Amino acid sequence: MSRSPTVTLTLVSGHLDRGAYVFEERGTSVVGRSGNCSPRLPSDEHHRTVSRHHCLLDVNPPAIRIRDLGSLNGTYLNGRKIGQRAKDETPEEAAAQTYPEHDLTDGDRIRIGDTVFRVDIHAEDTVSRARCTRCGRDVGDEAGFLPGDYLCAACQARPGAILRMLLDLAHPGHGELGVIAGYALLQELGRGGMGVVHLARHEPSGREVALKVMLPRVATRPEARERFLREAALTRALRHPNIAALEGAGYCEGVFFFTTEYCTAGGLDTLLRRSGGRLPVDEAVGFAVQALRGLEAAHGQGVVHRDLSPSNILLHKAPDGSLTAKISDFGLAKAFDRAGLSGLTRTGDAMGKPRFMPARQVTNFKDAKPAVDVWALAACLYNMLTGVYPRDFPPGEDPWRIVLESPAVPVRERDPEVPWALADVIDQALREEPAFGFHTAADLRQALLEATHG
CATH class of the missing domain: 3.30.200.20 (Phosphorylase Kinase; domain 1)
Structure with missing residues (x-):
């Protein structure tokens, strides 16, 4: 019986509890000492040179790609250093650089500190030639x-x-x-x-x-x-x-x-552009509350969106002129990616929209919980009120490193006119450590209503 392609990171040398990490489907992993990394390297004398978020793996069996995340002491591929921040740079300053990505092949070796992994790729089910399904061209x-x-x-x-x-x-x-x-x-x-x-x-x-x-x-x-x-x-x-x-x-x-x-009024992102990038508090909170009702219903049936942003919150205009927010593409983009159908993309774009994504979704790509949608919805509300994102994403800087290393900026630092009670709820909703500020859509919805209506 034929086997599907797999990618395995086999421990060659080091001091880890597991000897192998097997990837059978599309996924990403951040390797480092942080508790949310996988593989996670321990904080001991053998791994003092390893950064909390050391390097990123993007896997779509049998393809795998690696990128250093501006680590202090570098990542080594077959004995060659492929990325390292300067000695006088902080992790935040290192985010100003995007380190090159490298496609890996069977037998490659990755060294991180004293730990070495061998890349084992199984892809025996291949064809000698391939032709386009539509035009028949040899591809x-x-x-x-x-x-x-x-x-x-x-x-x-x-x-x-x-x-x-x-x-x-x-x-x-x-x-x-x-x-x-x-x-x-x-x-x-x-x-x-x-x-x-x-x-x-x-x-x-x-x-x-x-x-x-x-x-x-x-x-x-x-x-x-x-x-x-x-x-x-x-x-x-x-x-x-x-x-x-x-x-x-x-x-x-x-x-x-x-x-x-079909939603007749287009996307929330379109409305924001037409409105100069911001919405009044009552209008923004109203859309957020409606979207949270949709999230609550979906989460109740075990469905997580994983890719929420203003572009997939659609608006339907009723005959009386009122607008209803409706979440679209519920899980389709992420399901498409999880099935491996999007392939690998440079800088990991297939993982989603970093501007509306919590760090935990980057480090735990496959196991997205409802709380990641709640965080993303709070990020959308932040964007509606301020016209900017919870984190700063300067041009040319590595967006995934920013997501991993930078917490959300308090919303009143962006706009002091945001009411205090509402700002407290939004800031709590965008907290990730030691845990998400809100775990359910219902909890955030109720908090928003209490903050704006007393």
């Missing part, structure tokens, strides 16, 4: 020679054209494409690194939806496809006034597609 190394459906770079660059082709092929009796049968595209709503979203109309009923395609960056193996669609099925079960409903999901020849509730 060679582009697909990594892994079996599965794959779209070449040229086809990936034309997601709209792929969607139109699928719509032309779709009809009610088509098992794979029946989800999108009868839809016509009206206009593009947005696009990102993984796909494109269109406003579409169901011609038989006249109903409008958001139709999204997501394009994997790697060969789509059956197990990864099934894992992602299983998580999408959990999202489809979510029904709440403050969640943009996922109505249909499918896959055909290397392309995932979804139909979701």
